[in-house]
Structures are given as C-alpha cells and as structure tokens.
Amino acid sequence: MFEIIDARWLAADVKRFEILAPRIAVKQQPGQFVIVRVHDHGERIPLTIAGSDPTSGTITLVVQGIGKTTRLLNSLEAGQAVLDVVGPLGNPSEIRKFGTVVVIGGGVGTAIAWPTARALHEAGNRVLSILGARTRSLIILEDELRAVSDTLFVTTDDGSYGQQGFVTTKLQELIDTEERLDHVLAIGPIPMMRSVADVTRPHGIPTTVSLNSIMVDGTGMCGGCRVLVGNQARFACVDGPEFDASEVDFDVLAQRNAMYRSAEQDALKRFEQSPARDLDRVEHACQLAARHPEVNP
Amino acid sequence: MTNSLPPKDRVKIPRQEMPTEPPEVRQHDFHEVNLGLTTIQAHAEAARCLECRNPQCVSGCPVGVKIKEFVALVHDGDYLGAAAKIREDNVLPAVTGRVCPQEDQCEGACILGTRFSALGIGYLERFVADYERTSGKIGLPKRAPSTGQRVAIIGSGPAGLSAAGDLVTKGHDVVVFEALHEPGGVLIYGIPEFRLPKEIVRQEIDNLRAMGISFETNVVIGKTYTIDELLGEEGFDAVFIATGAGLPKFLGVPGEHLAGVYSANEFLTRVNLMHANQFPDYDEPVYDCRERVVAVVGAGNTAMDAVRTARRLGASKAMLLYRRSEAEMPARQEEIHHAREEGIEFVTLTAPLEFLGDEKGRLRAARCQRMELGEPDASGRRSPRPIPDSEYEIELDMAIIALGTGANPLVQRATPNLATNERGYIVADAETLETSRPGVFAGGDIVTGGATVILAMGAGRQAAGAIDAYLKSHPPRQDSPAS
Ligand SMILES: Cc1cc2nc3c(=O)[nH]c(=O)nc-3n(C[C@H](O)[C@H](O)[C@H](O)COP(=O)(O)OP(=O)(O)OC[C@H]3O[C@@H](n4cnc5c(N)ncnc54)[C@H](O)[C@@H]3O)c2cc1C
Ligand SMILES: Cc1cc2nc3c(=O)[nH]c(=O)nc-3n(C[C@H](O)[C@H](O)[C@H](O)COP(=O)(O)OP(=O)(O)OC[C@H]3O[C@@H](n4cnc5c(N)ncnc54)[C@H](O)[C@@H]3O)c2cc1C
Ligand code: SF4
Ligand code: SF4
Ligand code: FES
Numbered sequence A: 001m002f003e004i005i006d007a008r009w010l011a012a013d014v015k016r017f018e019i020l021a022p023r024i025a026v027k028q029q030p031g032q033f034v035i036v037r038v039h040d041h042g043e044r045i046p047l048t049i050a051g052s053d054p055t056s057g058t059i060t061l062v063v064q065g066i067g068k069t070t071r072l073l074n075s076l077e078a079g080q081a082v083l084d085v086v087g088p089l090g091n092p093s094e095i096r097k098f099g100t101v102v103v104i105g106g107g108v109g110t111a112i113a114w115p116t117a118r119a120l121h122e123a124g125n126r127v128l129s130i131l132g133a134r135t136r137s138l139i140i141l142e143d144e145l146r147a148v149s150d151t152l153f154v155t156t157d158d159g160s161y162g163q164q165g166f167v168t169t170k171l172q173e174l175i176d177t178e179e180r181l182d183h184v185l186a187i188g189p190i191p192m193m194r195s196v197a198d199v200t201r202p203h204g205i206p207t208t209v210s211l212n213s214i215m216v217d218g219t220g221m222c223g224g225c226r227v228l229v230g231n232q233a234r235f236a237c238v239d240g241p242e243f244d245a246s247e248v249d250f251d252v253l254a255q256r257n258a259m260y261r262s263a264e265q266d267a268l269k270r271f272e273q274s275p276a277r278d279l280d281r282v283e284h285a286c287q288l289a290a291r292h293p294e295v296n297p
Numbered sequence B: 001m002t003n004s005l006p007p008k009d010r011v012k013i014p015r016q017e018m019p020t021e022p023p024e025v026r027q028h029d030f031h032e033v034n035l036g037l038t039t040i041q042a043h044a045e046a047a048r049c050l051e052c053r054n055p056q057c058v059s060g061c062p063v064g065v066k067i068k069e070f071v072a073l074v075h076d077g078d079y080l081g082a083a084a085k086i087r088e089d090n091v092l093p094a095v096t097g098r099v100c101p102q103e104d105q106c107e108g109a110c111i112l113g114t115r116f117s118a119l120g121i122g123y124l125e126r127f128v129a130d131y132e133r134t135s136g137k138i139g140l141p142k143r144a145p146s147t148g149q150r151v152a153i154i155g156s157g158p159a160g161l162s163a164a165g166d167l168v169t170k171g172h173d174v175v176v177f178e179a180l181h182e183p184g185g186v187l188i189y190g191i192p193e194f195r196l197p198k199e200i201v202r203q204e205i206d207n208l209r210a211m212g213i214s215f216e217t218n219v220v221i222g223k224t225y226t227i228d229e230l231l232g233e234e235g236f237d238a239v240f241i242a243t244g245a246g247l248p249k250f251l252g253v254p255g256e257h258l259a260g261v262y263s264a265n266e267f268l269t270r271v272n273l274m275h276a277n278q279f280p281d282y283d284e285p286v287y288d289c290r291e292r293v294v295a296v297v298g299a300g301n302t303a304m305d306a307v308r309t310a311r312r313l314g315a316s317k318a319m320l321l322y323r324r325s326e327a328e329m330p331a332r333q334e335e336i337h338h339a340r341e342e343g344i345e346f347v348t349l350t351a352p353l354e355f356l357g358d359e360k361g362r363l364r365a366a367r368c369q370r371m372e373l374g375e376p377d378a379s380g381r382r383s384p385r386p387i388p389d390s391e392y393e394i395e396l397d398m399a400i401i402a403l404g405t406g407a408n409p410l411v412q413r414a415t416p417n418l419a420t421n422e423r424g425y426i427v428a429d430a431e432t433l434e435t436s437r438p439g440v441f442a443g444g445d446i447v448t449g450g451a452t453v454i455l456a457m458g459a460g461r462q463a464a465g466a467i468d469a470y471l472k473s474h475p476p477r478q479d480s481p482a483s
Helices: A022-027 A068-074 A109-122 A142-147 A167-177 A190-203 A250-257 A261-273 A285-291 B039-046 B056-060 B067-075 B079-087 B093-099 B121-135 B158-169 B198-210 B227-231 B264-272 B301-312 B333-341 B453-473
Strands: A002-011 A014-020 A033-037 A045-053 A058-064 A080-082 A084-089 A100-106 A126-133 A151-156 A183-187 A207-210 A226-229 A232-235 A242-244 B150-154 B173-177 B214-216 B238-241 B261-263 B293-297 B317-321 B345-347 B350-357 B363-376 B382-386 B392-395 B398-401 B440-442
Touching: A002 A058, A014 A068, A022 A045, A022 A058, A022 A084, A033 A058, A045 A084, A045 A109, A058 A068, A068 A261, A100 A109, A100 A167, A100 A190, A109 A126, A109 A142, A109 A183, A109 A207, A126 A142, A126 A167, A142 A151, A151 A167, A167 A190, A183 A190, A190 A207, A190 A250, A226 A242, A226 A250, B039 B067, B039 B121, B056 B067, B067 B079, B067 B121, B079 B093, B079 B121, B093 B121, B093 B198, B093 B453, B150 B158, B158 B173, B158 B198, B158 B453, B198 B214, B227 B238, B238 B453, B261 B264, B264 B301, B264 B398, B293 B301, B301 B317, B301 B333, B301 B398, B317 B350, B363 B398, B440 B453
Parallel strands: A100 A126, A100 A183, A126 A151, A183 A207, B150 B173, B150 B238, B173 B214, B238 B440, B261 B398, B293 B317, B293 B398, B317 B345
Antiparallel strands: A002 A014, A002 A080, A014 A058, A033 A045, A033 A084, A045 A058, A207 A242, A226 A232, B350 B363, B363 B382, B363 B392
C-alpha cells in the first residue's frame, strides 16, 4: 500500500499527488512511469513520474481525470492510499547535450515533459518550451516549466492566454526564426503529437514523442501496449515509451486506444452515479497502520 | 490395513471417471470443470494399484513423488498421511494433481497402462490435497534453525515457490520478489479458474507465508532493483531467477495490431488476474465478444485455455485455427476433450496470413491458407505445407494468438555478465543451476523455455539444494541486515 502524502488540484480535472514509494523515488529517471492500481477491484494504469524526492521517499504524479480510474484517483486525498504502485518502468528519456531543444507539452503532457525538460536544461541544452492548452484554466505547471526553460511560450486554442493557436503554430514560427533546432520533444494528446511530427518531418528535425498506449503489466508480458513504429510492432512499456515521432503510426495508436471506449464510458457513468462503492474500497493510511504496525503511522 | 485383493481382481476394477460439471452449464461460467473424485471412488481407484516392487510410475514423475506409498495410504483412508507423503517431494499437490500432463508423466509410465488403463494418479493426488486443504490440517514442514543467510527469489511461479519452500525449511531467510500485484506466476495470470481455482493457489501461497517466506509484490527486478543491488546493498547472499518465459510471440503477419487481436497472455491476464469477466464490478475491460466469433491461433494448453475462456465470455462461435492436424495438437487430451464438449470448433490445416480490419481499425476477418501435411520435422510431427491457391477469408470479431512465449529480457539486460543463449534464455549449469554469475541461480521456464508446472517445480527444488550447498560454503555476510 502506498500512502498519499499530499494531494492538490492544479487545474479543473488535474491533480498533483505526492505518494510514498521510497524504492521508486531513489531510482526514478526522467521519462519513466509507474503502473498504479487504486483498489483491489481496480485496473492497472500507467502514470509518468513527474518527479521524486529520494530523501522523503515520495514520487510526484500528475493525473488528469478523463475516465473512471483517473477520476477515482483524483477524488483521493492525503492520508488515503493506493493499493499498488510498481516501477520505475520504461526507458528513461535520452538526456544529452543536443544544443537547442524544443519541449512541447499539451494538456497533462506538460507534467510528463517537465522532468525531462529539467534534465535537458541541466545537461546544458538551450530549452525552448511550448505549453499548449485549450483554454487558460487548463494550463498547468507553467511556473515549473518556465524555471527549467530558457524561454517559455504559451498557446491557447481560444486565445484566452498567451498566443492564440496551437503548439504547432508556435513551433512553425520557431522553425522559421531560429537558426537551428537540434531536437524536439512533444508530449500530449495523440493529434497534437501527430501534428508536431508532420511539422518537423519536412525539416528533418529529430523529434521524440512519448506514447500513451493502453497497458496492463508494463513489463513486456502482455503485448497489449504494442505500437507500430517504422512498421514494426514495438512494446511501448519496455521498448518505449519514447519513440522517434517520424516513424510512429499514430492512426494505429488512436485506434487501439479507442478499443474499450464503450466499456470505459459505462464504467465512468457507474462511478459518477455511485462513487461510494469504489471509495469504500480505497484504503486509508490509518487502517494501514492498524493492520501493519511495521509501517510508520 | 493393506490391499488384500489379488492383482487379478485389482485389474478388473475400472478406472474411476472424474465427475465433471455438465458442458451445457459450464460453458457459461468459470466454475471448475473437474469436480474431484468422491471418497468411494478414491478408495476404488487406490485399490487398483498393483504396488509394484519397482514402480515405474515414480520414474515418470519429474520430482519423484512416492506414488506407491501415497496411494497405499489413500487405500488405508489415511488421507492426511498421504498428503504429507506427497509433500515430501511436491509442495503444490493440489495444483499438480490438476494440471500435470499425467498421461506423459506418472500415468504414462504406470504398468497398468500397458494392458488396462493407467492408475488415476493425478486424480488421487488432487483428492488427498483437497482433503488436506479443506481439513485445515496442513502438515507444513518444520523449519531448521536460522542460518542468518538471505536468499532473493525473483518470480513467484511454480519454480520460485518450490525453491522458496525448500530454502525456508533449510533455515534461510527467503524473500520472493514479484512484478505483478499478486504472486503465483502462470498459476494466477495464465491458467484459468475453470481448470485451477485461484483460491487453491492463494491457499498454497498462504501456507508458504506461514512457513516464514515473505512476498514482495510490485517489484520488478531489473527496474526497481537490479541483481547487483540485491547482492550488494540489499544484503542477499544468493539469488534465484525464476522469471518464467513470459514474452508473447506474435505471428508477424499484417494486421496483427488491429483492435480485437490479442496475445493469449494479455487476454488471459485480463480475465484471470484482472477479473475482466466480472466487469463492471472489476474495472479491467476485455474486448466484448458476446455473441461474436472468436478464433484462437494455436493448439497447445494456452490455446485451449484461451478458446474455452472466450466461450465462457459469451462467444457464439469459438474456434481454434491450427496449421497441422488434430493428431499433432500439443494440448493435453483432457483439454481437447473438454473443449470439444463445450462446442469449440477445431479448424485444422489452416494458417492465418493476414488480419483484415474495418475503417475504425477493428478486426473483421482473417485471410487464411489451407495446409497439408508433409514429412515429419525435427519435432517428429508431420510438418505443414501450404496448398497453393487455397486462400480464403474467415469472418472474425476477435483473434487470440497462442503460439507460445519467449524469454522476457528485462532481468538479463540489467545484469552484466549474465550468460544467455541465442534465444535469450538464461544459461544455467545442468546440475547446480548456477549461472555465469557466482551466487546467482536460475531455473524453470526462463532456462528451459515454456515447459510444465512440475518441471519448473523440480527446477526450484534442484536450485534450492544447490543454493543451500553454496551458502554452506559461503559464510554469512558481515553486513547482512538479518544477522
Ligand atoms: C506511459 C504512459 C504514461 C502516462 N502518464 C500519464 C500521466 O502522467 N498523467 C495522466 O493523467 N495520464 C497519463 N497517462 C494516461 C493514463 O494512463 C490514462 O489516462 C488512464 O489510463 C485512463 O484511465 P481511466 O480509467 O481514467 O480512463 P478510461 O475511460 O478507462 O480511458 C480513457 C482513455 O485512456 C486510455 N487508457 C485506458 N486504460 C488505459 C490503460 N490501462 N493504460 C493506458 N491507457 C489507458 C485509453 O486511450 C482510453 O480511451 C499515461 C499513459 C501512458 C501509456
Ligand atoms: C495459459 C497457460 C496454460 C498452461 N497450462 C499448463 C498445464 O496445464 N500444465 C502444466 O504443467 N503447465 C502448463 N503451463 C506451463 C506452466 O504454467 C509453466 O511452465 C510454469 O508456470 C513455469 O513456471 P516458472 O516458475 O518458471 O514461471 P512462471 O509461472 O511464468 O512465473 C514467473 C513469475 O515471475 C514474474 N517475473 C517475471 N519477470 C520478473 C521480474 N523482472 N521481476 C519480478 N518478477 C518477475 C512473473 O510475473 C511471474 O509471476 C501453462 C502455461 C500457460 C501460459
Ligand atoms: S507431481 Fe505430477 S507427475 Fe508427479 S505424481 Fe503428481 S501428478 Fe504425477
Ligand atoms: S506403476 Fe502403476 S500400478 Fe505400479 S505402483 Fe505405480 S501406480 Fe501402482
Ligand atoms: S503493458 Fe503488457 S507488454 Fe507492455
């Protein structure tokens, strides 16, 4: 059981958690993720580790509530606990000195991109970040990302904040005005990553995306997370999650991610109608201490 | 009391038939198919044993269960004694009694089988193990005084469990690390409830806990810890790698990424480990195959398990696509028989060439090719040959690829100087199961490739013996946190 030490909202549906997971906290590298199961009837979902503190033994997760499991998770508070957290899984991001790097975060993708942006910055890269959202209220981690960027640009679809347009509008401007861009990292919704790949491909700018395929075990055992990259099946959990954007078949990714749509909608509806059934299954850290005195209260 | 029947009368007793749940009922639920012998049946079956002076049956069992002795105890009505006798060689009798391919092992070697039918050794093993389980009087072996030495076991399948059981009785501290959230390996995530109720596996694991073994789930070795860390700061004196052969194989044909195409591992994991058959009470979904057509590619145990699971999820038509003929099917006879009773269709001499999808990327059909049998190949089975111009389409809503598995490279990649063979399996000494790294042993499917539960358990036991010997010659570490 993994206690939630802190939980706070970043935006309407996006919550940031500090979870006690000391073994993972000392190991985590940017780009890696954990698989979480909230309670004993729950599914296993992957979430990127947005940061960690080896001293306090906590990892940071930033969760966007889009379906049943993420909404359930986002209804939890400090003092409660999630049943299973396993990791750190996946390959770390490639961190080296590229030169000028553009880091693009769309929606909750910002949380996933942020630790990598920081590492790239620390590795001596010039980091230009583009943070995109539909509207102002959905912007998260702006200050955090700014702190690790040489320049931060914000775009909103509706123009309510920053520059009006898509992240690709800004990216195209940078391509046109900057002397050279050595690398692009784009993490966000599938259509966004696809557009970024389309923008950088003609210029031959090496571009990395982090794929959010559906996972079960996260260890290479099920093959459910397979994606087509360069026309070859690759397992996102062990071969990725980051891949060369120019080779990714985004159609297949989108189609596979839609595979359980009706069951997912059904589950969300049931949860919203009677959340108590699930909340009763969630462990509380004080019950944990009563049953397992070896765990510190 | 001994068996007073003369042998000529013993052979006249018919082999007892396993009572089963009727196929009409069971194809809609996940209850266990075999119901177990009654006490009267068990007594009658035990009476058939000829109590051979040189029992061939024992040499057919990979772990050498003392079959003659335990069967005599069953005949005497001393079921707990019989169970304890089996436990001397086999820590998971309720499991092996159900899933061992007995016809190739103990029963295949039983002398009765040459003229009559072999003794139902598996049925009897299951009978006494279930009796012991429900009696609540499990005779757990005693633990030797603590040696203060610590062994890490990676993976909680049958190999890891049997090694853990033996090592803890020898007085070592044993920690089993498991990547998933529940221990048991294939026994939990692969073999379905209707062949092996999970309650049984959980009870066996609870027994091991009661013996003092600790289980650490949610730990992926190679990620959470490396083997070097286990042997270093984590303070273990030896490591046993029992990670199984969990990497799913795909056909490599076009369209395999379509929604609705699964590996057997994923399909079975969703249902067995994650309870997708109980959606929405459990959250994990599985592709909806109610009133739809499902094909499973392959014909081994895994394929049978997958196709029978699909049937139970409500598939209107559940079939096997197999490129050879029925005679070459590697699954156990009992599974083939049960599958047929449940209305599974066997489409033999057929190989998929491509999966075809609709505009939304969902599977709609498989393009197949008919095959014929040629000369026997290296495995001794007649090898399939494509028949030219024989392609045709089969309409399908779901396909499950059950072509076996390979070695998952996670541990190997994170462990420098660990020798592997050309297929990625770990190389271990035939006698000691020690790997190229001193103090690191390996056994079960990760060494042999996909095999059987009992062979994996045999490897676990063999490794435990070798690890014990290794620890005796390597005194406890000074920095060991346990000392
Ligand atoms: C490597 C990786 C890292 C991720 N990191 C984050 C993160 O840091 N923060 C965050 O908010 N989200 C992250 N995600 C996405 C997150 O896993 C999904 O949003 C979540 O699983 C949705 O579950 P749900 O029950 O709430 O929604 P559902 O209604 O079940 O699903 C909504 C959509 O989420 C996707 N999804 C569903 N189940 C899974 C699953 N088991 N695995 C992966 N995707 C699934 C599907 O596309 C689905 O259509 C990450 C995904 C991956 C693969
Ligand atoms: C569907 C199916 C049906 C079968 N039916 C039968 C049958 O009827 N009879 C029979 O005798 N055999 C059967 N088999 C074969 C049998 O189950 C295997 O041979 C046996 O389970 C192998 O045991 P093992 O201990 O080597 O590995 P496994 O049972 O595979 O266990 C390995 C464990 O290690 C864990 N692991 C892997 N990597 C790591 C890591 N890096 N860190 C931590 N943990 C890790 C895995 O999660 C898993 O729990 C079947 C197999 C399958 C898949
Ligand atoms: S362990 Fe398996 S092979 Fe050995 S006696 Fe029991 S059923 Fe037969
Ligand atoms: S070979 Fe058959 S008859 Fe002989 S002892 Fe073994 S089980 Fe009994
Ligand atoms: S999630 Fe199962 S193989 Fe990647």
